[in-house]
Amino acid sequence: MQIGSVTTPFGRRPMTLALVRRQIETSEIKPGKTADKWKVFRDASEARELLGLHDRSLAVLDALLSFYPDKELRQDAQLIVFPSNAQLALRAHGIAGATLRRHLALLVEAGLIVRKDSANGKRYARKDKAGAIDSAFGFDLSPLLMRVDELAMMAQHVVADRFALRRAKENLTICRRDVRKLISAAIEEGASGNWESIEAMYIGLVARIPRSPTLSDVNSILDEIQILHQEIVNTLEMQQKDENISINDDHSERHIQNSKPESINELEPSSRNEPGEKGVDADRTQREPVRNFPLGMVIRACPEIAMYGPGGSVGNWREMMIAAVVARSMLGVSPSAYQEACDVMGPENAATVIACILERAGHINSPGGYLRDLTRKAERGEFSLGPMLMALLSVAGEKGRKAG
Incomplete structure (x- = not known):
């Protein structure tokens, strides 16, 4: 391979330090290194968006490679091709001269x-007496050989992202279908609940889906629709349980009325009306447990909590609860308030609430008082984590779009 010294472009084309660095790097290719030129081309094609290239750029690269006579790029071979613009344009499917020059620059x-x-x-090219190329001037393909492993990794990353996007779109489509049909069924059959508000929330989420969404866009909307889906299922499940309790009450009442008076004490637990004891009626009014949400979803909604985990990250629920204890102390929430939240909501959900409070710490005057208020609502069955997480996911998604 002809290495030579660092050279500068002809004419008005500027020289940059990046070009100097690339020319120096091409002289450091490991001896004996080889690569299939068409495999390298396929990897570059997959990674074209990461490289900032267009389809026409790939057509020009394909044409350049066609002027290299061997199938393999070799470290010890002459890797400079020297076609004229007319020859290149012909092999690049008749590309215009100005367009050719632009894509060569890319x-x-x-x-x-x-x-x-x-x-x-x-x-x-200049040839020696034996007819072999001694020196050549044109386009050096050495960077392709030098970056063969990097291009392969970039291609794998793009393929993985494409697969993840396709899977996320499928999941979003299924979740949208489920939510839409559940809302319609609830409205048509007169299920109790604020279905107009839920439907408006669903329509708002769907309206936010871009025409050509990225993986980040799809995941953000999917998280929120999954939360909405779980809220709907919880609402319908609660209604079903209430109906079952009502049916059981009616059945029990009829059974008692048809029984002999002396059998009442046998059918009814003695603790039902005893002071200080929780009877059957009290059990029926007990709150439903607050449902857990996936940890990954919680972290996306509340990224600040991660820095309080062991080693500055949160990888599982145990680390999440450790992070919540540290954040609780920082927020000034008393141990008793947090313990009460754990008892009522469950430790995972209490940790999630702390993460949500931490995320909005600048807008909450008394984190401890706010936590106690949420705990009382959860005890009465009036609190759900869903809307809180959905709001934070929406904010996180908006920040991501602005940053992008």
């Missing part, structure tokens, strides 16, 4: 080729 900028310009800017 390939150089992407670090896939390096210009080796002659004194007059012409592309040609």
Whole structure:
């Protein structure tokens, strides 16, 4: 391979330190390194968006590679090709001259080729007495060989992201269908609940889906729709349990009325009316437990909590609860308030509430008082984590779109 010294572009094309670095790097390719040029081309094609290339850029790269006679790029071979613009344009499917020059510049900028310009800017090769190429001026393909492993990793990353996007879109479609049909069934059959508000929330979420969504867009909307789905299922499940209790009450009452008076004490537990004891009626009014949400969803909604975990990260619920204890102390929430929340909501949900409070710490005057208020609502069955997480996920998604 002809290495030579660092050269500058001919004419008005500027020289940059990045070009210097790339030319130096091409001289450091490991001896004996080889790569299938078409495999490298396929990897570059997969990674074109990461490289900032267009389809026309790939057509030009394909044409350049076609001028390299061997199938394999080799470290010890002559890797400079020197076709004229007319030859390149012909092999690049008749691309216009100005377009050809623009995409050659993009390939150089992407670090896939390096210009080796002659004194007059012409592309040609000098041969020795034996007829072998002694020196050549044109486009050096060495960066492709140098970056073969990097391009392969980039291609794998793009393929994985594409698969993840397809899977996320499928999950979003299924979740949208489920939520839409559940809302329609609840409204048509007169189920109790604020279904107009839930439907408006669903319509608002669907309206936020971009025409060409990214993986981040889909995951953000999917998280919120999954929370809404769980809220709907919880509401319908609670109603079903209330109906079952009502049916059981009617059945028990009829059974007692049809029984002999002396059998009442046998049918009814003695603790039912005893002072200080929780009877059957009290059990019926007990709150339903607050449902857990996936940890990954919680972390996406409340990223601040991660820095309070062991080693500055949260990878499981145990680490999440450790982080919540640290954050609780920082927020000034008393141990008794947090313990009460754990008893009522469960430790996972109490930790999630602390993460939500931490995320909005600047807007909450008394985190401890706020936690106690939420705990009392949860005890009465009036609190759900869903809307709180949905609001925070929406904020996180908005921040991500602005940053992008």
